[in-house]
Amino acid sequence: MTVVKPNVQDEREQYAFHDDITYLRETKAGLTEATVREISETKDEPAWMLEYRLRAYKHFEARAMPHWGGDLTKLDFSKIVYYRKPSEREEKSWDDVPDQIKKTFERLGIPEAERKFLSGVGAQYDSEVVYHSVREDLEKLGVVFMGTDQGMKEYPEIFKKYFGTVVPAEDNKFAALNSAVWSGGSFVYVPKGVDVPLPLQAYFRINGQNTGQFERTLIVVDEGASLHYIEGCTAPNWATDSLHVAVVEVIALPGAKVRYTTIQNWSNDVYNLVTKRAHAHAGATVEWIDANTGAQLTMKYPGIYLLGEKAHAEIVSVAVASKGQHQDTGAKAVHLAPNTTSRIVGKSVSKDGGVSTYRGTVKVAPGATGVTTSVRCDALILDEGSRSETYPYIDIQEDDTSMSHEATVGRVSDDQIFYLMSRGMTENEATNLIVQGFLEVFTKELPMEYALEFNRLIRLEMEGALG
Amino acid sequence: MSAATPARRGVADLPLSWATASEASRLAGVLGGGEARAAAHAAFHALPTESNLLFTGYVDLRSADTHDTALLTPSSTISELPASELPDGAAAVISISARGVAAHLGAEARAAGLTVEPLSGETPLAGAESDRMTALIAAYWGCGIQITLASGTIDAPIVIKVESPAQGEALVARIGVTLGDGASATISEEVVGPRGVQETGRGAQARALLAASSEVTLGTGATLRFASIQELPEDVVYLPVRRHSFGTNAELQIAVAQIGARLVRGRIDHQLEGNGSKVQQVEVVFAGADQLHDLTTYSLHAGEKTVGDLLAKGIFAGKARGFVKGVTTIPRSGRGTNSYLGEFGMLLSKTARSVAIPSLWIDQPDCERAAHGSSVGPIDENQIFYLRTRGLTEAEARRTIVMGYLEPVVAALPLEEEAERLREVLAAKLDASFAAQSAAASAA
Numbered sequence: 001m002t003v004v005k006p007n008v009q010d011e012r013e014q015y016a017f018h019d020d021i022t023y024l025r026e027t028k029a030g031l032t033e034a035t036v037r038e039i040s041e042t043k044d045e046p047a048w049m050l051e052y053r054l055r056a057y058k059h060f061e062a063r064a065m066p067h068w069g070g071d072l073t074k075l076d077f078s079k080i081v082y083y084r085k086p087s088e089r090e091e092k093s094w095d096d097v098p099d100q101i102k103k104t105f106e107r108l109g110i111p112e113a114e115r116k117f118l119s120g121v122g123a124q125y126d127s128e129v130v131y132h133s134v135r136e137d138l139e140k141l142g143v144v145f146m147g148t149d150q151g152m153k154e155y156p157e158i159f160k161k162y163f164g165t166v167v168p169a170e171d172n173k174f175a176a177l178n179s180a181v182w183s184g185g186s187f188v189y190v191p192k193g194v195d196v197p198l199p200l201q202a203y204f205r206i207n208g209q210n211t212g213q214f215e216r217t218l219i220v221v222d223e224g225a226s227l228h229y230i231e232g233c234t235a236p237n238w239a240t241d242s243l244h245v246a247v248v249e250v251i252a253l254p255g256a257k258v259r260y261t262t263i264q265n266w267s268n269d270v271y272n273l274v275t276k277r278a279h280a281h282a283g284a285t286v287e288w289i290d291a292n293t294g295a296q297l298t299m300k301y302p303g304i305y306l307l308g309e310k311a312h313a314e315i316v317s318v319a320v321a322s323k324g325q326h327q328d329t330g331a332k333a334v335h336l337a338p339n340t341t342s343r344i345v346g347k348s349v350s351k352d353g354g355v356s357t358y359r360g361t362v363k364v365a366p367g368a369t370g371v372t373t374s375v376r377c378d379a380l381i382l383d384e385g386s387r388s389e390t391y392p393y394i395d396i397q398e399d400d401t402s403m404s405h406e407a408t409v410g411r412v413s414d415d416q417i418f419y420l421m422s423r424g425m426t427e428n429e430a431t432n433l434i435v436q437g438f439l440e441v442f443t444k445e446l447p448m449e450y451a452l453e454f455n456r457l458i459r460l461e462m463e464g465a466l467g
Numbered sequence: 468m469s470a471a472t473p474a475r476r477g478v479a480d481l482p483l484s485w486a487t488a489s490e491a492s493r494l495a496g497v498l499g500g501g502e503a504r505a506a507a508h509a510a511f512h513a514l515p516t517e518s519n520l521l522f523t524g525y526v527d528l529r530s531a532d533t534h535d536t537a538l539l540t541p542s543s544t545i546s547e548l549p550a551s552e553l554p555d556g557a558a559a560v561i562s563i564s565a566r567g568v569a570a571h572l573g574a575e576a577r578a579a580g581l582t583v584e585p586l587s588g589e590t591p592l593a594g595a596e597s598d599r600m601t602a603l604i605a606a607y608w609g610c611g612i613q614i615t616l617a618s619g620t621i622d623a624p625i626v627i628k629v630e631s632p633a634q635g636e637a638l639v640a641r642i643g644v645t646l647g648d649g650a651s652a653t654i655s656e657e658v659v660g661p662r663g664v665q666e667t668g669r670g671a672q673a674r675a676l677l678a679a680s681s682e683v684t685l686g687t688g689a690t691l692r693f694a695s696i697q698e699l700p701e702d703v704v705y706l707p708v709r710r711h712s713f714g715t716n717a718e719l720q721i722a723v724a725q726i727g728a729r730l731v732r733g734r735i736d737h738q739l740e741g742n743g744s745k746v747q748q749v750e751v752v753f754a755g756a757d758q759l760h761d762l763t764t765y766s767l768h769a770g771e772k773t774v775g776d777l778l779a780k781g782i783f784a785g786k787a788r789g790f791v792k793g794v795t796t797i798p799r800s801g802r803g804t805n806s807y808l809g810e811f812g813m814l815l816s817k818t819a820r821s822v823a824i825p826s827l828w829i830d831q832p833d834c835e836r837a838a839h840g841s842s843v844g845p846i847d848e849n850q851i852f853y854l855r856t857r858g859l860t861e862a863e864a865r866r867t868i869v870m871g872y873l874e875p876v877v878a879a880l881p882l883e884e885e886a887e888r889l890r891e892v893l894a895a896k897l898d899a900s901f902a903a904q905s906a907a908a909s910a911a
């Protein structure tokens with residue numbers, strides 16, 4: 001029986017709109033110490049945060065651009081607008097969100113998703129979080145899910161204890177930039193032993209032209225608690241550069257379980273330069289489930305520092321690089337305690353001249369005995385002119401480590417295509433299916449609604465892959 | 468000529484008092500190649516020690532105390548070795564040392580037309596413009612030979628003995644090997660300490676320098692089997708540069724064992740430009756005490772249907788460090804490439820360190836295979852248990868397992884006597900490191 005497949009429509013258009021919005025406040029393009037002070041003043045922050053921002057700004061200024069990774073030569077920091085405030089405050093009720101912004105998120109399907117299958121949702125529009133809500137029963141249990149700015153004010157003790165401890169301001173040039181001008185992001189705290197049953201979701205939207213989005217997310221999951229956090233990102237295509245420089249810090253205290261899922265679908269004019277890192281304490285599990293399909297250049301290597309005995313790290317990173325895109329992604333597992341384990345799976349697809357890079361580190365420090373770690377990275381190149389690069393760093397300093405690493409690069413097999421075409425598929429459909437199968441390691445980790453959405457995204461990306 | 472050693476030095480500094488323009492020009496006066504030497508001298512001073520940004524974090528030359536070494540310029544004429552120096556079963560023997568170059572060609576080698584001549588000063592050394600250690604050799608080589616087999620086959624191995632200089636000396640040598648179309652030969656290289664000089668023992672620093680190139684050019688359909696066993700004393704800094712260029716359907720089987728030296732920084736380049744050319748490389752690294760082995764293999768699959776099969780196995784004991792790196796490049800022209808790079812390590816002590824960076828850079832989707840694998844693991848306790856149930860002591864069991872792990876590399880050596888000798892060397896080093904370990908354990 002022939003399976004009739006619906007034609008895939010190019011639905012990228014649905015994210016490509018932008019709102020003509022009048023911002024309540026925005027800084028002038030470019031970054032100076034005055035910009036940093038202005039952002040801090042607007043936010044009415046404690047003095048220590050201004051100090052922190054200024055220290056980070058100095059480091060950002062002094063630090064050279066990374067000489068590895070993607071091409072950053074065209075990134076012009078002076079053209080970026082570092083702060084754009086779209087609404088007065090963060091709302092807890094959807095009805096209170098300004099109409100225009102509400103419409104945007106409604107077009108993107110956010111409130112609908114919240115009703116259906118989420119424990120809570122947050123939405124950030126350019127520099128500020130416009131909406132955050134969390135299910136009432138979870139709130140009663142002490143689960144905190146709010147904008148990071150609000151978190152700093154309402155939970156200063158937790159905030160100050162953990163902020164900047166996983167990713168210091170001086171970690172790298174972009175972490176320094178984020179630390180200087182950060183705005184928005186999610187602040188999550190899950191108290192001891194609380195199991196958050198459904199995912200919390202944050203949705204990030206860049207709207208304005210040349211906007212820099214610098215959200216800062218801090219997630220603290222206390223002993224024995226568990227959390228699944230999902231983030232999604234979109235932006236309209238302005239054909240001028242936008243910049244997304246986020247810092248995400250995750251702290252999984254002893255016995256906690258945290259899964260952090262990202263579906264990144266920025267438009268192709270965004271530089272996506274993100275530092276994501278987690279601390280996994282004794283017996284904790286941290287999972288980064290990370291997909292990158294958008295942006296012109298992504299440089300992102302979710303990392304897990306295994307600080308306590310028997311901590312476990314799991315990183316699944318998939319990337320699709322199409323025309324004009326460079327996905328420089330990977331993973332980092334640093335074993336600092338005995339009997340810790342990690343598993344890294346990287347999958348990438350390069351097509352239409354896209355470049356995908358796997359750049360990963362596995363490090364076993366002296367004293368971290370009994371470590372088991374495995375890395376697997378596979379790449380598909382769909383056509384000539386596309387490129388795949390693989391740079392795994394494996395640094396072992398303990399004699400009883402068990403480490404294995406495997407990588408392959410190849411094309412879609414003609415035999416598989418032939419077989420599927422003999423079953424009634426077109427070549428494009430067959431390739432689609434094979435690519436979806438190749439990326440299944442990621443898809444199967446997603447909640448069903450997201451898996452469907454992701455597969456649709458991949459079909460979209462694959463449209464016209466074969467002429 | 469001996470300025471004081473800089474008080475502070477970076478990990479990648481290689482201070483050499485003789486690496487001057489006037490020394491390069493003096494050597495050009497003796498051996499020729501003025502322009503190339505001047506350019507290489509400039510490159511040596513301009514280039515970073517590690518130009519590949521992937522690897523810059525893994526450079527450490529601090530144990531090289533070579534600043535005040537005396538650069539040797541042995542006689543450029545090739546003297547005749549007595550026939551008694553020809554090892555049993557070998558076709559020819561060539562000796563390169565502080566004393567100069569000497570050779571003896573057996574009847575088979577002479578009949579096949581093998582020649583060994585001083586290297587022409589004008590012979591370019593590819594890579595000198597982009598790699599600092601290659602530039603070092605190109606600028607300051609004081610001794611060079613060219614081995615040529617224009618056609619035909621020599622079955623028995625050509626033995627090349629390279630002796631490091633004594634403490635306080637530096638020897639920079641070039642070895643050119645050219646096989647013409649369809650030619651076939653076997654080379655067995657032994658890299659050892661200076662004859663008649665007792666090892667002075669291991670100090671904090673290494674005070675002798677041996678830098679040597681091996682420049683292999685293979686014509687259409689040429690086949691070379693090449694084995695190198697490096698057993699230098701542990702007061703030597705060894706900087707080998709191997710560059711192999713392949714004609715159509717040319718084939719190279721290379722086996723390299725790195726056992727000795729205090730510091731080894733080596734680079735191998737396979738330029739697989741000829742269609743259908745093939746390289747099979749096996750490498751064994753055994754480092755103990757405070758040895759550092761820093762080895763990189765670059766494979767460029769520029770031709771169509773080329774094959775690269777590279778396997779490195781390392782054993783690291785004591786406080787040894789091993790940086791085993793590889794870059795496999797498949798440009799657009801490399802259709803139908805079959806390439807595999809394996810880097811495997813075994814750590815025998817808690818203070819040893821193994822770094823593996825096997826990289827791939829692929830621009831051509833039409834490849835038969837482009838893969839790498841690497842693993843690091845301890846000696847499997849289950850295997851020890853099994854062997855003990857078969858009557859072996861624990862020490863014997865450990866030794867058997869490690870020797871079994873290295874055996875695929877050892878067995879690839881062309882001469883059985885060499886393989887046997889390498890097994891003995893490895894076993895002795897293994898016993899010594901086990902002894903050191905148990906001494907350390909009982910002291911603790």
